[in-house]
Amino acid sequence: MKTLIAFSSKHGCTVRCANMLEKQLDGEVDKLNLGINKNWPDNLEEYDKVILGSPIYEGSIVREVNQFSKDYLDELKQKGIGLFICGMREDRMEQQLDTNFPSELHETAIVREYFGGAFRFKTMNMLERSIVRYGAKVDKDVSAIREDKIQDFADKMNAS
Numbered sequence: 001m002k003t004l005i006a007f008s009s010k011h012g013c014t015v016r017c018a019n020m021l022e023k024q025l026d027g028e029v030d031k032l033n034l035g036i037n038k039n040w041p042d043n044l045e046e047y048d049k050v051i052l053g054s055p056i057y058e059g060s061i062v063r064e065v066n067q068f069s070k071d072y073l074d075e076l077k078q079k080g081i082g083l084f085i086c087g088m089r090e091d092r093m094e095q096q097l098d099t100n101f102p103s104e105l106h107e108t109a110i111v112r113e114y115f116g117g118a119f120r121f122k123t124m125n126m127l128e129r130s131i132v133r134y135g136a137k138v139d140k141d142v143s144a145i146r147e148d149k150i151q152d153f154a155d156k157m158n159a160s
């Protein structure tokens with residue numbers, strides 16, 4: 001049983017979540033950071049399950065995760081799928097999950113979940129800082145990763 005976690009991250013939170021998830025999954029796990037590693041595989045045939053993970057910026061998953069989910073859609077539809085997002089708008093999480101990723105993957109997904117998120121000012125540019133300061137009304141680092149949800153996600157993937 002082999003699982004791929006394909007994800008991306010701008011400021012590191014989704015990387016941390018992917019690492020936590022990897023530790024909780026049974027069997028062999030590969031991770032592919034789609035933002036850093038541009039050598040995407042020719043196909044996904046070696047994987048039984050594929051997990052797609054992305055942070056949410058301005059309501060959307062990041063471009064490379066969207067691209068991956070479309071490029072490999074035919075293969076992904078045949079796999080055990082898990083979808084997760086990281087974000088800080090807890091009130092919008094259901095909606096942000098529903099409106100991102102291709103609809104076919106929502107229909108077949110074993111589990112869909114949000115893992116919380118984090119604000120890390122040191123790595124943000126000026127525009128991001130002001131969006132967070134004036135939009136979210138937050139002016140210092142916050143970490144709100146939901147380890148309980150990551151564990152629950154892994155349990156469901158392992159049981160399938």
Ligand SMILES: Cc1cc2nc3c(=O)[nH]c(=O)nc-3n(C[C@H](O)[C@H](O)[C@H](O)COP(=O)(O)O)c2cc1C
Nearest residue numbers: 009010011012013014055058059087088089117118
């Ligand atoms: C400019 C900006 C816009 C954001 N927009 C959203 C959003 O629309 N919805 C949301 O839930 N979180 C939003 N966030 C919070 C990020 O999704 C959160 O910080 C996440 O943990 C980032 O993941 P990363 O560190 O892997 O990039 C935003 C953060 C920034 C800096």
